[in-house]
Amino acid sequence: MTDQAFEQLLLRFTAAAEAGDGQAFAACFTPDGIYHDYIYGDHQGRADIAHMLVNLFRRDAGPDYRWEMRDPVCNGRIGYAWSLSSFTSQVPEFAGRSVVIDGMSRFGLRDGLICDYSESVNGGVAMAQLGVAAPRIEKVLQRWAKQLRERPAVQAYLQRPKGRRPGPAP
Numbered sequence: 001m002t003d004q005a006f007e008q009l010l011l012r013f014t015a016a017a018e019a020g021d022g023q024a025f026a027a028c029f030t031p032d033g034i035y036h037d038y039i040y041g042d043h044q045g046r047a048d049i050a051h052m053l054v055n056l057f058r059r060d061a062g063p064d065y066r067w068e069m070r071d072p073v074c075n076g077r078i079g080y081a082w083s084l085s086s087f088t089s090q091v092p093e094f095a096g097r098s099v100v101i102d103g104m105s106r107f108g109l110r111d112g113l114i115c116d117y118s119e120s121v122n123g124g125v126a127m128a129q130l131g132v133a134a135p136r137i138e139k140v141l142q143r144w145a146k147q148l149r150e151r152p153a154v155q156a157y158l159q160r161p162k163g164r165r166p167g168p169a170p
Helices: 001-018 020-024 046-061 121-128 134-150 154-160
Strands: 031-037 043-046 066-074 078-088 098-110 113-121
Touching: 001 020, 001 066, 001 098, 001 113, 020 046, 043 046, 043 098, 043 113, 066 098, 066 154, 098 121, 121 134, 134 154
Parallel strands: 031 113
Antiparallel strands: 031 043, 066 078, 078 098, 098 113
């Protein structure tokens, strides 16, 4: 995938997310693609990814959701972009609270589409903007820390001696 094709894919991806168009969003993924969401978990396949966007993500983020990918880079099989997103919470407990988030998105690419999506976002910043109570934030951050440490790539990293480098990422 060229840099220009990657940028076009990111424009389709974010436009579909902003529009709440699950089918268009899922069409940015390979049929077996995976979306790893730090709030809603892993979703695999176009139907599940479309469901996640429409019935979970947009349900909670609402109609004013915005998402921009900036400074994209791509080597043909992996792409990265810094992102900014914002929304007004629709979650009853936090309804009406405005949130802005920045993060880094990683796109595994195959056949001109996304086969594996993940992001690194400081969810603590989002929770603070929502007004989540500190004990609850701590509980969530502890769960996320556990999930991070359980990932196969993290386990391999922790077991590898310092100075030894892995091969190319899949």
